[in-house]
Each structure stands twice: as C-alpha cells, then as structure tokens.
Amino acid sequence: MxxxxxxxxxxxxxxxxxxxxxxxxxxxxxxxxxxGSLLLVALWMTGTHETRPQNQITTMIAAGGIGGANAITxxxxxxxxxxxxxxxxxxxxxxxxxxxxxxxxNTASVGFALATAVFLRHRRLGGVLYALAFxxxxxxxxxxxxxxxxxxxxxxxxxxxAFATAGLFRLLSFVPRYALRWLRLVYxx
Amino acid sequence: xxxxEAAYAxxxxxxxxxxxxxxxxxxxxxxxxxxxxxxxxxKVCSALIVIGAFAWxxxxxxxxxxxxxxxxxxxxxxxxxxxxxxxxxxxxxGVSSIVNHRWGASHGWDPTEERWPPAGLTWLERTTxxxxxxxxxxxxFGGSR
Numbered sequence: 658m659x660x661x662x663x664x665x666x667x668x669x670x671x672x673x674x675x676x677x678x679x680x681x682x683x684x685x686x687x688x689x690x691x692x693g694s695l696l697l698v699a700l701w702m703t704g705t706h707e708t709r710p711q712n713q714i715t716t717m718i719a720a721g722g723i724g725g726a727n728a729i730t731x732x733x734x735x736x737x738x739x740x741x742x743x744x745x746x747x748x749x750x751x752x753x754x755x756x757x758x759x760x761x762x763n764t765a766s767v768g769f770a771l772a773t774a775v776f777l778r779h780r781r782l783g784g785v786l787y788a789l790a791f792x793x794x795x796x797x798x799x800x801x802x803x804x805x806x807x808x809x810x811x812x813x814x815x816x817x818x819a820f821a822t823a824g825l826f827r828l829l830s831f832v833p834r835y836a837l838r839w840l841r842l843v844y845x846x
Numbered sequence: 847x848x849x850x851e852a853a854y855a856x857x858x859x860x861x862x863x864x865x866x867x868x869x870x871x872x873x874x875x876x877x878x879x880x881x882x883x884x885x886x887x888x889k890v891c892s893a894l895i896v897i898g899a900f901a902w903x904x905x906x907x908x909x910x911x912x913x914x915x916x917x918x919x920x921x922x923x924x925x926x927x928x929x930x931x932x933x934x935x936x937x938x939x940g941v942s943s944i945v946n947h948r949w950g951a952s953h954g955w956d957p958t959e960e961r962w963p964p965a966g967l968t969w970l971e972r973t974t975x976x977x978x979x980x981x982x983x984x985x986x987f988g989g990s991r
Contacts, residue, residue: 685909686913686923687854688900688904690923690927694927695896698865699866699868699869702869702870702873702967705968706966709967753911753917754912756914841966844965844969844975844978844979845967846967
C-alpha cells in the first residue's frame with residue numbers, strides 16, 4: 658500500500674515541467690526551514706509591549722520543538738533502519754538519493770513541530786505553517802525519497818515534540834521569562 | 847566557505863533584511879526602520895527583497911545537493927542561518943541607528959528624572975538601537991546622574 662502510493666505519485670514526475678519545478682523547490686532541504694525560520698524572526702518582533710513577550714516565548718517553543726523533533730527522529734532512525742522507497746521501487750528521483758534511514762521523515766517532524774508550536778498561539782499563522790509542512794511532506798513522497806508512513810510518523814514526532822516543549826516551557830516558565838528579561842536589557846527582545 | 851555556503855548565507859541575510867524591516871515597520875519599531883519616513887515604500891521594498899532573494903536562490907541553480915556532499919546538513923544549516931541572520935540584523939541596527947540618529951535623540955527619557963531607561967524592543971518605537979544601548983550603558987555605569 659505504502660509503496661503503491663509512492664509509485665502512483667512518482668509516476669507524475671516528468672509530465673508537467675512547472676509542477677516538477679515547484680516540487681523541486683518544495684522538496685529542497687532549504688525552502689521550508691528558511692521560510693519557517695524567517696516567520697519566527699517576524700513573530701519575535703511582532704506585537705505590542707504586552708503581547709510581544711508571549712510571541713517571543715512561542716518562538717522559543719518552536720525552536721525547542723524543532724530541536725526535540727530532530728533528536729527524537731535521529732534516535733528512531735538509529736533503531737528503525739527502513740530503506741528509502743527508491744531502493745525497492747523503480748522510481749524517477751526528483752531529488753538526490755539520501756543515505757540515511759527513511760522512517761520517520763526528519764523534514765516532516767521539523768515542519769510539523771514548527772507548525773504545532775506556532776498553532777498553539779496563532780491559529781492562522783500555524784495553519785499556514787501546517788500547509789507548508791504538508792506540502793513539504795507531499796513533495797518528499799512525490800520526489801520518491803519517502804513513503805507516506807515516513808511522513809506520517811515524522812508528523813506525529815513533530816506534534817509530540819512541540820507539545821512536550823510547550824509543556825516543559827509551562828513547567829519551567831521562569832526560564833524563558835528570565836531570558837527575556839535579560840534580552841530586553843540589550844533591546845533584543 | 848564554499849560557493850553554496852556563500853549563496854545560502856547571502857539568501858538568508860537578504861531575506862532577513864526584508865522580513866525584519868517589514869516586521870519593524872508593521873509594528874511601529876521606527877528606530878530600526880532604515881527608510882523610516884517612507885513606511886509604505888519600506889513594506890514594498892521589503893517584500894520585493896524577500897521575493898527576489900528566494901527567486902534568485904532557487905532559479906539561479908539547482909539547490910538540491912546532497913547534504914553529505916556540497917549541500918548543508920541540518921546542523922550546518924542552523925549554524926549558517928544563525929550567522930547570516932544575526933549579521934543581517936546587526937547591519938540593520940547599525941545603519942538604522944546612523945540614518946535615524948537625529949530623530950532618535952528626542953526619545954523622551956530624562957536621566958535626571960528616571961534612573962533607568964525603558965527596556966525592550968518597545969523603546970525602539972521612539973529611539974534608535976545605538977542610542978538605547980548608549981543610554982543603558984550610561985545608566986548602568988552611573989555616568990548619567
């Protein structure tokens with residue numbers, strides 16, 4: 658089933674040049690991470706004297722969530738050595754051939770961790786980031802470098818990591834508050 | 847620094863310039879807006895810089911390079927992003943402090959009445975980064991009294 662979905666989607670590669678180019682940009686290791694990070698830079702500066710600190714804490718949660726998602730993915734990758742779909746299927750690669758294990762998708766975990774962390778505070782912006790994370794995951798399957806369950810697994814890891822980081826920040830709320838107090842003294846927050 | 851790292855850093859620095867200027871002008875942080883007198887133009891220019899930087903990075907070359915080869919892995923990408931974005935922000939703070947110096951001098955903080963200058967980004971609605979830091983240093987080391 659997993660392989661059939663990859664083969665079905667990947668069969669579209671080469672049919673519409675513009676769509677392939679769009680997928681080639683989306684599937685990249687750089688587009689979504691940089692776009693997401695730039696949104697965090699904007700979020701850090703957004704708000705009034707009263708609302709800005711909460712936005713800055715959201716930014717910290719997002720950064721922590723991404724780090725956590727990355728760490729969990731690396732640990733699972735070390736345990737579950739699933740080969741990439743292009744190893745067992747005849748696919749047209751729209752991306753370089755990664756050498757690390759396929760499950761769970763690190764890109765999905767990072768994308769969904771970022772989206773979830775922001776969604777907890779800003780529904781609309783979080784929704785945009787969820788859409789970006791979904792497109793990133795879709796592009797990875799279309800390009801033949803992930804199975805859908807890799808993306809699904811990565812999404813679960815990302816959501817769990819973001820919730821765990823948000824919970825940790827709530828538990829240790831004095832740490833970000835203290836950090837912001839110091840950053841405010843040098844006009845960085 | 848490889849060509850790819852340089853291109854990545856330039857892309858991030860330019861995009862950060864656009865995003866930060868757009869966010870600053872949209873949130874009234876006039877002390878860090880380089881074109882302070884032209885908020886509308888700042889928004890348009892910022893958006894064009896971001897779109898242009900993304901278009902240049904992805905159209906000029908195929909950027910899907912192996913992260914174990916000429917591309918960047920996650921850690922390298924985070925490092926280059928932090929470096930380029932910080933450099934871009936520092937340049938913006940420096941340039942905006944210079945071009946807004948005269949405007950920022952009337953920031954409304956009187957060291958003879960208040961011991962400490964206001965803290966936080968909010969004060970950059972009324973003064974420049976350099977003047978805010980200078981006031982903080984003066985207050986901390988007692989030179990203002």
